[in-house]
Amino acid sequence: MDTVNEMLKCRGCRTISFRRVIRDYESAYPVDERNDEWHVPEDVTNYPSILEGHKELGDIWEVPAIVRDIYTQSVQAIKEQSNTLAGIGLRATIEAICNDQSIKGRTLEKRIDALAKGGLISQKDAERLHAIRFLGNDAAHEIKRADAANLLIALRIIDHLLVTIYILDNEANGRLDTIIKTFDQFEALLDKKLPELSPGDEVPLAKIFGRDVRRFHGYLSAHEAELLSRISNGSYSKLAVGKVAKYAGSREQLQHFIVV
Known part of the structure; x- marks a missing residue:
């Protein structure tokens, strides 16, 4: 020896x-x-431990802790050839993503379908996640040891899911002109734009945002309604409600706002 x-x-x-x-x-x-x-x-x-054929995610810290912890434990289980536990862990990683994203559903099957219906993943991605669900169910209920090659394929699918939902979004925000869906994002951009105007200016949102108005992609009306509500109840004080009139040759009457 x-x-x-x-x-x-x-x-x-x-x-x-x-x-x-x-x-x-x-x-x-x-x-x-x-x-x-x-x-x-x-x-x-x-x-x-090393895992041949797998490239570790370099930006794993971008993933929320609730998801990151179970994911890293699953990867370690694969490295240690604890294949039954690894199968359960990869399934649990999908559950953790659904929890983090507030995806509802009585079963994981329903929650995976809801991920696709909500636009977070494609239908093809959902089909792959169902395959991991089957793998995890077999490991948990039948104590079936998953094949090492199948685990590597399942891990690549989970890696793609983490990159799609978390890592690419974090990299794109602030660098690319991404779609603005939430009012919090709307308000942050509004606060960034207002210093470019002078107190007393009375203009519509299209003027305030300029070319960035394209980023609202159908959400602008809802954000404008929420802004009016917050101005009315005093929770937003950087603008006051102005007139409703055409602006710069617009076809429609536009709500104006006064810079305070």
């Missing part, structure tokens, strides 16, 4: 890791008698 301890550094990402190789010479056997070649069984341990 021979033990070799090594410190390794990846030539790509420069990550440092530890490797232990235990060679069992007593169990060696010949593989080529003519050249006197022998195979010596080796037990190789890496720390941190």
Whole structure:
């Protein structure tokens, strides 16, 4: 028996890791008698554990803790070849995403369908998530050990889901002109635009937002109604309600607002 301890550094990402190789010479056997070649069984341990064929998400910290924790535990279970637990964990990761996104449903089947109906994922993505649901159900209810290759495929699907729902949105916001759906986003952009105007200016929202008005994509009317309500109840004080009139040759009468 021979033990070799090594410190390794990846030539790509420069990550440092530890490797232990235990060679069992007593169990060696010949593989080529003519050249006197022998195979010596080796037990190789890496720390941190590695998962061949999988590239770890570099921006995993962008994912909420409720999702990140169960995801990282599932990845570790795959690395440790705890395939039954890994199958359950990947299914639980989908549950955690639904919880974080406030997706309702009596069963995970219904919640996955709701993810697609709500536009968070495509119908094709939903079909893939159902496959992971089956895999997790088999592991949880039948104590069935998932195939390692299938787990890697399922992990790639979960990675794609995390990138789609969390990581790409966080990268795009503030850099790309993304669609503004919520009133909080509307108010943040409004507050950013108002300093470009002077107190007393009376203009419609289209003038205030300029080319950014395209980002509301059908949500502007709802945001305007909410703004009027908040001005009326005193919870928004940077604007006052103005006249309703045409502006700069517009075809329709537009609600104006006065910069306070």
